Structures are given as C-alpha cells and as structure tokens.
Amino acid sequence: MQRRHILKMLAAAPLAGGAARLMAAPAAGSAKLLVVFLRGAYDCANLLVPIGGEARAFYDASRPTIAVPRPGQAGGAVALDTTWGLHPVLASSVLPLFQKREAAFIPFAGIDDLTRSHFETQDAIELGQALDRGRDYRSGFLNRLASVLGGGPLAAVSPIAFTDQLPIMLRGQFKAANMALGNVGRQGIDAARSRVIERMYRNTALAQQVAEGFQVRDEVTRTVKLEMDAASRNAMTAQGFELLARRMALLMRERFDLGFVDVGGWDTHVGQGAATGYLANRLDELGRGVAGFAEEMGEEAWRDTVVVVISEFGRTFRENGNKGTDHGHGTVYWVLGGGLSAQAGGRVVGEQVALSPATLFQNRDYPVINEYRAVFGGLFARMYGLSPAQLDRVFGGVVPQDLALV
Structure with a gap:
C-alpha cells in the first residue's frame, strides 16, 4: 500500500518534458499499450507448432532434432485448434489467457525488409516508415502515436521505455521517459x-x-x-523477466499509457532445443512474464490493456547443422489483453497459408502476409478510434488491416 501511495503521488506530478492528452477510444478512454520486442529473432515455428496433416510431416522432416512433439506425446505441443499447437512450456502461463480469450497469435507476420540483418530490420520496424522511402531517424512510430493521441481532450498520455536508453520506437518530438528496471x-x-x-x-x-x-x-x-549480444542490442534476457514485468505493470497501471520493453537472447543458431532446452527456457520465462504482467495489472486495468509481442523476423523453417536455426523472414506476433474481441481472443488470426515447401518464402522461411504496419494500424484504429488521416501520421501510406483484435 505504501508503494501504491507513492506511485499515486508520482502520477500527480508531470513527466519530464510535459504531459499531453489522450484521444477518445471506442468505449475506453483509458487504453494502455505495451510493445514487447524480442530482439534476436525468436523461432516462432517452435512457439506456434504445426500439428496436423502434411504441414506436420513437413515440420518433422525439416526439424529432425528440434521439432516439438505432437500433442499427446511426451513433451508434446498443446493443441489450440486443428492446425496449430502451443509450445508446452506455456501451458501454465499463456495457455490460460488464450483459453479465457485474452490472448491471440498472428502467424506469417512481420516486415517486408529482406536484409535478414538484426540491426537493419529492428531499425526499420521501430521507425515504422515505408520501405520505399529514405529513413528518417527523427521519430519512431510509438512516438508519433503519442503525438497523435496527445491532441485529444480526455486524459494524459505518458509513454515510457523500460530500457537503458530510449529506443528508436519512442524517439521523436513527443517527450517520453525511459527507466531501466535492470539487466x-x-x-x-x-x-x-x-x-x-x-x-x-x-x-x-x-x-x-x-x-x-x-x-x-x-x-x-x-x-x-558477441553475435547474440549484438543482435539483442543489450536488451535484458528473458531470464528474470517475470519480476520486471510485474514492476512494469504496476507503473503502467498507475502512471503510463504507452510502454516499450525489449528482451534479448533469441538468436538461436546453435543448440536451440525442442520441448526442453535453451529456447524452451526463454519461452517459459517470457510466458510467465506476460502472465505476471496481466495479473499485476488487475482485472479492471487489464480490460483496457493490449500487449503486443513482436520480433524483427522469424527463423529458417529447417534446422541448421548446429541443431539451431538461422535468420529468416516471417514470424508470429502475440496479442494479449483483457479486452480482446470475440473474433480474436483465443484464436490464431490473420491471413494464413498451409505450410509446405511451395509456400515457404524463398524455400526457407515463413512468408510475410500480415505486414506489421498494417496490423498495428488496424489495432490503433480500433483502440483509439484513429481516423485515416491520423493513422497516416503514424504510418505514412499505410492501408490498415483490421483483424478485429479489440
């Protein structure tokens, strides 16, 4: 109670650089957004696992040592529907949220950038600019979102990055705080x-x-x-993330409306593991972190909160010679929140294709068919009631993809 009282006192004080105003949202003027960036490119094919038909046979053949077993087998994936299963380490954390319709997954998501460079792609995503234009590093898309929201009359909007340095995503004219909660x-x-x-x-x-x-x-x-740390850009690792996520939730519940955090350690070129091992440990800690965040937010605030988990790209569908995976293309986004819609909550959403050698991008990676700016644009339109002109200020030239997430 003492900590809560202190935070309420802090909430009454202006954030360094000044506070702004939040626009009206459809049925919710207190919407909160947290973006979790998995730096290093996590292997989404072992998070959301193909479980049926020819796709499963292709998955097993492509991953002789790192495939997550089928549902019903020891260490097997947990079936979400007839097509997809969830990594078993998330059965006690993310699965209950999915079953309560408070979590969804978007496969074949990402950016059309083809460099497969951690740095190039991370920058491109954080900037949120069209790829056919020159890069302007003066603002990231969350900062531009805060600027658009700041024109409304309802409530203060305060963005924060839980990082050592202000990330590109939150750099720009709108003043944003950053506070590292510990590596x-x-x-x-x-x-x-x-x-x-x-x-x-x-x-x-x-x-x-x-x-x-x-x-x-x-x-x-x-x-x-060194390569893995560089890919992570000194982001905290998933180990210990639950405690930090709960601290983040306390701060966002009481004070901040837009949040950003990055989590490193996902560049699994060697010894990735399957149902157990390095990647499984990272997913377990991440899952407990987002579940802890939801719990700490409390039922009322969680209804107005959306958490989006992204990564710069996916990894190769086929394992490499070191029992790991290499830099890929399309990935899987997570969307969590207490107010997800009936069309999205507890579902795998977005445009999809049946997995086969013919549908892989360049015969190696997941394709990108749910482009990230379009996905975020559709989400922002629903969360905040943004007009096409306002969305254009956040993502210039975007055509929003409405997945009815909220």
Whole structure:
C-alpha cells in the first residue's frame, strides 16, 4: 500500500518534458499499450507448432532434432485448434489467457525488409516508415502515436521505455521517459571450470590437447555470444523477466499509457532445443512474464490493456547443422489483453497459408502476409478510434488491416 501511495503521488506530478492528452477510444478512454520486442529473432515455428496433416510431416522432416512433439506425446505441443499447437512450456502461463480469450497469435507476420540483418530490420520496424522511402531517424512510430493521441481532450498520455536508453520506437518530438528496471540473467563463459579441468590434466600426455580444445571452444563461444549480444542490442534476457514485468505493470497501471520493453537472447543458431532446452527456457520465462504482467495489472486495468509481442523476423523453417536455426523472414506476433474481441481472443488470426515447401518464402522461411504496419494500424484504429488521416501520421501510406483484435 505504501508503494501504491507513492506511485499515486508520482502520477500527480508531470513527466519530464510535459504531459499531453489522450484521444477518445471506442468505449475506453483509458487504453494502455505495451510493445514487447524480442530482439534476436525468436523461432516462432517452435512457439506456434504445426500439428496436423502434411504441414506436420513437413515440420518433422525439416526439424529432425528440434521439432516439438505432437500433442499427446511426451513433451508434446498443446493443441489450440486443428492446425496449430502451443509450445508446452506455456501451458501454465499463456495457455490460460488464450483459453479465457485474452490472448491471440498472428502467424506469417512481420516486415517486408529482406536484409535478414538484426540491426537493419529492428531499425526499420521501430521507425515504422515505408520501405520505399529514405529513413528518417527523427521519430519512431510509438512516438508519433503519442503525438497523435496527445491532441485529444480526455486524459494524459505518458509513454515510457523500460530500457537503458530510449529506443528508436519512442524517439521523436513527443517527450517520453525511459527507466531501466535492470539487466538480469546475463550468462558469461564459465572460465573457472575450464581452469579446474586444465589443472587436472596438467603434466599429462593430454594436457596440450585439453588446453587447445578449451581455447577453440572459448573462441567459438565468444564469437557466438558477441553475435547474440549484438543482435539483442543489450536488451535484458528473458531470464528474470517475470519480476520486471510485474514492476512494469504496476507503473503502467498507475502512471503510463504507452510502454516499450525489449528482451534479448533469441538468436538461436546453435543448440536451440525442442520441448526442453535453451529456447524452451526463454519461452517459459517470457510466458510467465506476460502472465505476471496481466495479473499485476488487475482485472479492471487489464480490460483496457493490449500487449503486443513482436520480433524483427522469424527463423529458417529447417534446422541448421548446429541443431539451431538461422535468420529468416516471417514470424508470429502475440496479442494479449483483457479486452480482446470475440473474433480474436483465443484464436490464431490473420491471413494464413498451409505450410509446405511451395509456400515457404524463398524455400526457407515463413512468408510475410500480415505486414506489421498494417496490423498495428488496424489495432490503433480500433483502440483509439484513429481516423485515416491520423493513422497516416503514424504510418505514412499505410492501408490498415483490421483483424478485429479489440
């Protein structure tokens, strides 16, 4: 209660740079939006798993060591409908939200950028600009959304990024705060164990081989780690995300209307795992984080809240030679909230295609058929009642795709 009282006092004070006003939303003037950016490109094909027919056979053949088993098998996916199943580690966190119609998934989502570069694609998404125009780094799309919402007369709109630095998505003329809630769970190379083992073999015939073996391993691991960290742009890892998500919920419930957070550690080129393993652990922590966020928001605020989980792109449908996946194209977005519509809540929505070698993009990746600016544009039109002219200020030239999410 003391912490709540302090936050209410903070809510009465203006945010640095000044407060603005929020436009009327259809039936809800207190709408809240949180964008969660999974930096590093997570493997959506092991989140939303094909479970039926030829698509399942293609999935199994493409992923001999990292395929999530079929529903009913040990460690099997949880069936959402006749086409898709959910990774089993999310059975206790995201699945209950899906069953309450408070979660939905949008497969084949993303951006038409074809660079497969983490940095290029992350920037392009955060800017939210048409790809056939030169990039203007002066504003990101959430900042432009805040500027549009700031013209309304109903309530203050306050954006915040829960990050060390203000992300591109929130940079611009509208003043936004950023507050890092802590980088947690970063794992370095365990040099201590290597030294112990090297001492064990010192002065033996295997000493040189052991030392050289560790040197090669360290060089390879260091290179992969640097690439993964670079892809994550120093975002927090999914480990420890639940505690931070609950803190974010408290702040958004009491003070902020637009939120952004990025979570790194998704660049799974090596040793990705299937029902268990590295990716499963990351998904588990992320799932518990978004479920904890929903719980901490409370029933009333959660009805007015939408959480959108995105990533810069997907990963290759076929596993690579290192039992991982490489940079891909289309991905799966998550949409969560207590006020999702009956048409979207508890469903897999958006345009879809049957998975086969013929429908993969360039015979390797999920295609993008639910373009992210169109998806967000349709969501913003429903959440905030934005006109076509207002949407054009957020996403220039966009044709919104109305998925009836809220």
